[in-house]
Amino acid sequence: DAKTTQPNSMESNEEEPVHLPCNHSTISGTDYIHWYRQLPSQGPEYVIHGLTSNVNNRMASLAIAEDRKSSTLILHRATLRDAAVYYCILRGFNNNDMRFGAGTRLTVKP
Amino acid sequence: GAGVSQSPSNKVTEKGKDVELRCDPISGHTALYWYRQSLGQGLEFLIYFQGNSAPDKSGLPSDRFSAERTGGSVSTLTIQRTQQEDSAVYLCASSQEGTSGPQETQYFGPGTRLLVL
Numbered sequence: 001d002a003k004t005t006q007p008n009s010m011e012s013n014e015e016e017p018v019h020l021p022c023n024h025s026t027i028s029g030t031d032y033i034h035w036y037r038q039l040p041s042q043g044p045e046y047v048i049h050g051l052t053s054n055v056n057n058r059m060a061s062l063a064i065a066e067d068r069k070s071s072t073l074i075l076h077r078a079t080l081r082d083a084a085v086y087y088c089i090l091r092g093f094n095n096n097d098m099r100f101g102a103g104t105r106l107t108v109k110p
Numbered sequence: 111g112a113g114v115s116q117s118p119s120n121k122v123t124e125k126g127k128d129v130e131l132r133c134d135p136i137s138g139h140t141a142l143y144w145y146r147q148s149l150g151q152g153l154e155f156l157i158y159f160q161g162n163s164a165p166d167k168s169g170l171p172s173d174r175f176s177a178e179r180t181g182g183s184v185s186t187l188t189i190q191r192t193q194q195e196d197s198a199v200y201l202c203a204s205s206q207e208g209t210s211g212p213q214e215t216q217y218f219g220p221g222t223r224l225l226v227l
Contacts, residue, residue, distance in 0.1 A: 030212065041220075043201050091213075
């Protein structure tokens with residue numbers, strides 16, 4: 001599996017945008033970029049995924065660099081409920097599992 | 111509909127005892143995954159089922175760990191002769207079709223917190 005690199009932690013103020021970066025310099029052409037988050041004492045939950053184009057859904061936006069070697073998860077207005085560990089994961093064909101790294105622990109301050 | 115459920119939610123056992131952890135996937139999901147998460151760590155893949163068969167058992171840490179799935183639904187992860195290092199949260203996930211490629215979303219259960227004394 002291609003590896004991803006994320007900052008260990010980030011802080012944000014409530015109601016401000018948050019940009020969570022992920023580097024994946026060894027990504028292959030068929031790898032999808034997935035983001036999951038894990039709230040305290042819960043299992044991970046899906047946030048968003050994409051291949052090449054930027055993606056938007058009700059939870060977040062995903063901005064993918066043109067060379068696909070990095071991506072950014074964007075939370076447009078952070079709330080206290082967004083405090084979680086955010087994982088950036090690459091999934092390719094023939095991958096039946098997701099290799100989770102340590103993720104980024106997001107703290108949201110009121 | 112109902113999500114992935116796991117039982118028990120918490121389990122305390124003594125070193126050397128066997129434990130069974132159960133996962134009920136989302137109805138109709140053919141793929142099922144087990145992960146382990148030690149305190150403050152990311153998720154470690156254990157095993158994957160497609161239907162009742164397990165094409166990938168590469169993540170099982172030792173022969174004390176085994177898993178089965180019956181009827182294409184419920185799965186049981188068994189740890190024999192538990193050790194203190196087995197203490198972790200065991201997470202189960204399911205997805206609709208394990209072979210549909212890299213766009214597939216996995217849906218996770220709340221996990222079972224296992225403590226081996």
